[in-house]
Amino acid sequence: MAPDDSRRSEDRFKHMLDKLKSLDFRITPQRLAVLRILAASEDHPTAEQIFEKVRTEFPTTSLATIYKTIALLKGLNEVLELGFPDGSNRYDGAKPFPHPHVICIRCRKIMDPYIISLDELKDEIGKKTGFRIHYHRLDFFGLCGECQKDL
Amino acid sequence: MAPDDSRRSEDRFKHMLDKLKSLDFRITPQRLAVLRILAASEDHPTAEQIFEKVRTEFPTTSLATIYKTIALLKGLNEVLELGFPDGSNRYDGAKPFPHPHVICIRCRKIMDPYIISLDELKDEIGKKTGFRIHYHRLDFFGLCGECQKDL
DNA sequence: TTTTCTGCAAATGCTTTGCATGGGA
């Protein structure tokens, strides 16, 4: 991890922690662990993956607690949920705001491409449909570099 | 429904039917009903909604058959599945190719906004991430016109 | 001490699957 990544991760962690504290939610070891993992994760983990990581630190942790913590953070707009119909949602605690993704349809890797903002597009869409747009989701599905090699 | 809509719907229906025939799938009344509904639908129905419509014609139809037919059409790229994590996928048989949607977060209405193609964006993303992009999904979530009124 | 959180287990709800029967071609 690059130095600025660990810095960003730490900032995110503190931001989430402060938010929980300021809203009088209790700071438990399990919540701290989930916060740290979500703040640091670059790979859009599943609930199960977060669960496994928390378990190495707190073996008694239950999956239900992971889901409850994620739901709490979702409600506070501190985690972005990428929902998939095949039952394996992914979570992004590093960038909890709507942004585009590229998703490998073979290995399920998810990355964030750097592209221009979609704000103008959002305004245009809102005008044409009469919708008041709150958030969006833009996913490109395909094969990542590695998966193109061994086909 | 405008005349050109019913024309388009009819064309889609025939296209799907021809495809099933040419691939030696059996033409059953249930499949015909699902095809007709999907070809005509402008509202991105759920499997359940398709099921209810088919039932008015063939009361013995089962939900499993609806899902099997949808799966068949998905495999033939004749229906687009919009997957949602809360367990209520939506289907588009009128425009079975990836395209943007606006989705009301209150009443769940889904509409197709008319916007420019995302092809240039797709190429740019592919170049920057090393992905070979196969398809995409762009959803704008917000409140539709009616839902803005009665809040 | 009080209130919230955790962890277990059971429930939920959409979707899929297995299998015997029925119906296209």
Add this chain to the structure above:
DNA sequence: TCCCATGCAAAGCATTTGCAGAAAA
């Protein structure tokens, strides 16, 4: 007639929920 498709019921599975005990404040 020969398979494929249907329909029923059961299974799957990520996620949610209820509740009693544990732990934060």
